[in-house]
Amino acid sequence: MGGTTPTSSDMIIVLNGGGKSVTYPLTGVVGSLINTGTWHAISVDLTTTNFGVDLTDVLADLDVISIKVENINNRQIGDSGTVCSDAEYMALDDLVLTSLCIDTDGDGTPNYLDLDSDADGCSDADEAYNNIDADDNDTGIYGPDIPTLANGGVDANGLVVLAGVTGNAYNTIPTTTAGGLNTFEEGMTLAIDTAPSNEIKCETETAQFDAVASAAPIGTNAPVATASTDVTYQWSVSTDGISYSNLASETGTVASGTTVSLELTNVTNAMDGNIYRVVFTNEANICFAEAEATLTVNALEDAGFSYDAGAYCISDSDPTPTVSGTSGGTFSSVPGLIINTSTGAIDVSASTPATYTVTYSVGGTCPNSSDVSVTINALDDASFSYAAAAYCVDASDPTPTISGLAGGTFSSVAGLSINASTGEIDVSASTPATYTVTYTTAGTCPNSSDVSVTINDVPNAPIISGDGLLCNTETTTLSTTATGTIVWSSDTPGVASIDSSTGEVTAISTGTTNITYTVSDGNGCSTESSVFTITVSCIDAVINDFTATPVDGVTGGTAGDVTANDTLNGGWQ
Structure with missing residues (x-):
């Protein structure tokens, strides 16, 4: 370039291709074009960074490169105030367009020919399409087979048809990292630092698998990857070593070098032989790093035992359990139950009535215990x-x-x-x-x-003996052969009373009364006698001043009362 005292310039590069037109102003890049009579060398890289847009489609079908100069010495070319003798002039010489093929990993194969441009072990096809099966047979080339023009896998422009082509360009935008850079150009290594170890556990125990993975940019790449080094992990399980099922809750993203753990609580025999795999990925390397380990679950010792009943009375024979599992264990319970720790025999008569839990514990590789409920019942209250x-x-x-x-x-x-x-x-x-x-x-x-x-039995009450005919004021004592305590009584004491203890009767007035007695023995039993009737009835047979001739020559006599049916000493006429 040459001219007289130019002070500034305004140049623009325009690229036309793939149905697009993009521009790149060189102001500030070219610098001041001072007319010193020397040539100025200008070098411009046709890159996405310089142009600010994705040049993939443009450069893939580039038609025209235009270089425009609009101002020289602050005077616009074609300015109406400029005459030819005063016009600025500029010359372009040795214009060279050099194809700057990007070679991220520096292996001498440009990215557009390289199957793994960033040398991170993950093919460009897989990373560009964010699919580890994009190259299907791991050929590094998109699709299930090696595409050729002959087999229809490549079109006339050399584009892989299955990759998605519209016109003379791919219609799929390559996957990028969070920073907006193409994943296939972000070289990131991904490796397992600590693989999970095999676990051997007993049933009901907890198994834990630990793993550590790290991601790091490949330092020899140009440019060096700027993607995050965080790793995403996913645990999965297989029962046959062939098919794996992801464990939904066992996934996440952690910083590179962080330990991730899979904890399995209360493992069972059904889990014996399961294989647990962890897969790590990184946003710049989707071709995972993985490691796996096997879980071995040993069965618990059989602690089965039983008594012949669930409850015993304290009067029963002492029961001894039957051990159906591993023998040689020990029996135990809480205070109150008297139990032989070796045989499990329960001393029911010495135990406190209650419900107890008897535990049988056995040792071995996987110790175990089992419980049986036993009730000791007191005897019924028979009061x-x-x-x-x-x-x-x-x-x-x-x-x-x-x-x-x-x-x-x-x-x-x-x-x-x-x-x-x-x-x-x-x-x-x-x-x-x-x-x-x-x-x-x-x-x-x-x-x-x-x-x-x-x-x-009640005591015997024999009949009453004595005089049953009395005159007024006359007395008599009744008797009986009964033994025991005798109490006499008269049901009409106004006719004749009786001494309750002695049985002496005193006539009081004309009439009859029933005399009985009650005899009691030392056992408190008593018997009432039969009735003995006393009649009180008096007749004045002879008056004191009555003079009569004795009957049958009987003389003398005294006057007195004559009772009915009484027999006199003599007969009266």
């Missing part, structure tokens, strides 16, 4: 009582009071007439004697208790 300990045969029939568990049965020996359901004693039908009455319950733990009952 009962009669109102008295003895009854006379003429007493009212007694019925006992049950203070314990009702619903039992009563029994005794022959001679006592007793109702088995109510315990009522028919005293009049029972033979006098002392009996033991037994009450037996019918509850969970039947029990019985005894009460002594005596049935006493």
Whole structure:
């Protein structure tokens, strides 16, 4: 370029291709074109960065490159105020267009020919389409086969048809990182630093698998990747080592070098042999790094045992359990249950009635224990009582009071007439004697208790002997052969009274009265005698001043009262 004292310039490069036109103003890039009589070299890279837009489609079908100069020395070319003799002039010489093929990994193969432009081990096809199966057979070329013009995989412009072509350009925009850069040009290594270890656990234990992965930009690439080094992880499980299922909640994104863990609680036999895999990816490297480990689950020792019943009475024989599992374990329970720790035998009579949990524990590779509930029941309360300990045969029939568990049965020996359901004693039908009455319950733990009952006979009350005809004021003493305590009585004491203790009768007035006595024995039983009737009836047969001729020559005599039916010493006429 040459001219006279230019002070500034305004040049524009215009690219036309792929149906697009993009411009790049060189102001500030070219600098001041001072007319020094020397040539100025100008070098411009046709890059997305310089033009500010994606040049992929433009450069893929570039038609025209235009260089425009609008101003020289602040004078616009073609300015109407400029005459030819004063016009600025400029010359372009040695114009060279050099194809600057990008070679990110510096391996000598430009990116457009390189199957892995950033040398991170993940093909450009996979990264551009964000699909690890984009190159299908891992050929590095998009699609299931190697595309050629002959097999129709490539069109006349050399574009892979399955990759998506519109006209003479691809219609798919390559996947970019969060920073907007093409993933296939962001070289990022991804490696497992710590692989998970195989786990051997017993049933119900917790297994944990740990893994660490790191991502790092490839320092020799130009440019060096600026993508995030965070890694995304996903745990999965396989029961056959072929098919894997993702564990939905076991995924996330962490900083490079962070430990990620898979915790499995309460493992079961069904999980034995499962393979757990962790897959790490990075936004600039979707071709994952993975590692896996196997879980081995050992069965717990069999701690099965049982007693022949769930409940025992304290009067039962001591039960010993049957061990159906591993023998040689130990038995235990809480205080109150007396148990042999070696055999599991329970001393029921020495144990406190309650419900207990008996635990049988066995050792071994995978120790285990099991529980069985055992109830020790007290005997039923068989308490009962009669109102008295003895009854006379003429007493009212007694019925006992049950203070314990009702619903039992009563029994005794022959001679006592007793109702088995109510315990009522028919005293009049029972033979006098002392009996033991037994009450037996019918509850969970039947029990019985005894009460002594005596049935006493009543004393004998023989007939009354004595004078049954009295005159007024006359006395007589009645007698009986009864033994025991005798109490005499008169039902009409106004005719004749009787001494309750001695039986002496005193006539008081004309009439009759019934005399009885009650004889009582030492058992409190008594009998009332039969009635003895006394008649009080007096006749004045001879008046004191009456003179008569004695009958049959009998003389003398005294006057007195004559009672009915009395026999006189002599006969009167």
